[in-house]
Amino acid sequence: MNTPEISGKATLIGASAVLMWATLALLTTLTGVVPPFQLVAMAFCLAFTLSLFKWMLAGDGIVRHLKLPLPVWALGIGGLFGYHFFYFMALRNAPPIEAGLIAYMWPLLIVVCSALLPGEKLRWWHLAGGLAGLAGTVVLVTGNGETGGFGGFKSEYWLGYLMAVICALTWTGYSILSRRLSHIPSDAIGGFCGATAFLALLAHLAFEITVWPQGGQWLAIAGLGIGPVGAAFFTWDIGVKHGHIQALGAMAYAAPLLSTLLLIIFGQGEASIQVAVACVLIVGGAVLASKDLLKPA
16 A cells, blocks of 8 residues: 555656646647647657657666566557547547547546555545536536537437547546556556557558648647657556545546646637636645645644
């Protein structure tokens, strides 16, 4: 069982992933019309390349970091590639607002499913904090959607909704099961990034037409590979393996809020009362779910 000191430090490291994921929407808009799977392949390829340089500079054998049990490879690739695959498939087969809301159920699912882990207990404030974050996300997304709001679920989009559900379950399962693999070093994420880049390339060739970036779009892709599609997965791995997983689940709802605020700051969105309400719900929910960490030692 984790000590409070290790748990608190790892939680902060894991929370940095949420901050990096908040830049995902802004950086993605700056990449222009590069297709999503092509973008995933390029960003994860950069993350894998940086991992290789890190291992070589540290004098570590590359093969040592890639020599992992098959179940670990299955979990890592299933989590990183599976999440992105089902997410983009959901967006292809359902309206983006509904699909996005369903897919972003994973923070609440992490909070709830954490009770299945050894040494973890689900308290009312964990669940209440997660629900508050979900409510804030609903207010944020439905109040600021490009289509003008939430139109309700329609049966003709069942495939997209199903893909979104699988997407949420995929990232929840990956995060929860990673806790059981705390003995696996986080450097293993580098190998998962390489495999994800390859599979994303195959998906791009199957579903998309290549569009090469122009000018500053290359910098945006580099930013993705370094931050939200790179380092974020390493820090999230540390957080879910050694940190306060219920608090991390609730904190994850801050990503769409911070993302919206960044878009507003850079002129890609507009401030509204919905953003203010979402801010109160999401921040309040995260603080409530982190009640254990705020207690005096």
